[in-house]
Amino acid sequence: MPQVIFHGVRGSYPCPGPEFAEFGGNTACIEFRQEDGQPILFDLGTGITRLASQIENQDSYSAAALVSHTHWDHIQGLPFFTPLHHPGTHLDIYSPFDSRSSLIEAFDKAFTPPLFPVAWDQLGGKLIFHELSSFQFAIGSVSVKCARVPHPGVSYGYRIDDRGVSLAYVSDHQMPEDRQAISSEVLELCHNVDVLVHDAQYTNEEFLSKSDWGHCTIEYAIHVALSAGARTLIIFHHDPSHNDTIMRHISVQACKSAEKFNLNLVVAKEGMTIDL
Ligand SMILES: [Zn+2]
Numbered sequence: 001m002p003q004v005i006f007h008g009v010r011g012s013y014p015c016p017g018p019e020f021a022e023f024g025g026n027t028a029c030i031e032f033r034q035e036d037g038q039p040i041l042f043d044l045g046t047g048i049t050r051l052a053s054q055i056e057n058q059d060s061y062s063a064a065a066l067v068s069h070t071h072w073d074h075i076q077g078l079p080f081f082t083p084l085h086h087p088g089t090h091l092d093i094y095s096p097f098d099s100r101s102s103l104i105e106a107f108d109k110a111f112t113p114p115l116f117p118v119a120w121d122q123l124g125g126k127l128i129f130h131e132l133s134s135f136q137f138a139i140g141s142v143s144v145k146c147a148r149v150p151h152p153g154v155s156y157g158y159r160i161d162d163r164g165v166s167l168a169y170v171s172d173h174q175m176p177e178d179r180q181a182i183s184s185e186v187l188e189l190c191h192n193v194d195v196l197v198h199d200a201q202y203t204n205e206e207f208l209s210k211s212d213w214g215h216c217t218i219e220y221a222i223h224v225a226l227s228a229g230a231r232t233l234i235i236f237h238h239d240p241s242h243n244d245t246i247m248r249h250i251s252v253q254a255c256k257s258a259e260k261f262n263l264n265l266v267v268a269k270e271g272m273t274i275d276l
């Protein structure tokens with residue numbers, strides 16, 4: 001049975017410390033793990049370092065990564081991903097094309113001296129960059145679709161379908177002013193999906209002062225899930241100011257809101273595993 005494992009569920013920046021121990025402080029990194037076939041990662045935030053600690057054979061790790069966009073919280077774990085120090089490692093990185101900077105240029109700028117001691121192309125492992133020019137492709141037996149998600153810069157959501165199970169990943173979703181409109185691309189991507197992993201960074205009150213910061217509320221995530229016919233909604237990309245006390249309160253409110261619509265809602269925690 002394939003599984004989804006949440007290695008990092010925070011947005012914006014990591015938040016370590018005992019007050020975040022229950023929900024976790026690592027930034028976005030989620031893994032689709034199959035019994036056969038290589039793992040597929042969604043984003044490369046600091047959660048990927050948690051994944052690294054679980055890989056027994058780091059000499060020959062092989063995976064594909066679907067990167068939503070190159071904002072820090074979605075890529076900053078990559079240079080610290082220890083399998084990359086081994087020549088047998090192979091990581092295919094898929095990401096949207098941004099005309100301001102190619103994918104390789106973006107990684108070059110971020111992970112090169114003096115910002116990082118070793119250039120990414122000298123890490124040992126093999127990184128293959130794929131700038132997406134098509135909205136549909138395959139990784140092994142897994143069908144992958146992608147769609148533009150409203151957010152500053154170019155950002156993609158992804159959907160994977162494999163042997164009767166489907167998962168959509170929509171991070172960093174700018175809620176419109178009317179709090180209702182949903183882009184047709186996002187709706188199509190999430191149509192009747194088994195599991196939708198979606199941004200839900202802000203409460204309604206927080207959104208009032210952060211309405212153009214590229215994110216959405218829990219209510220909007222529920223609205224997207226219901227409109228698209230998703231069977232289970234998993235909210236993540238939690239705001240780093242939300243400690244465990246706040247997150248527990250948010251969780252109760254979110255589940256109450258979803259219950260009204262008979263929607264199965266899960267609040268992501270770091271380390272959580274879901275069977276698909
Ligand atoms: Zn983000």
Ligand SMILES: [Zn+2]
Nearest residue numbers: 071151172214
């Ligand atoms: Zn972002």
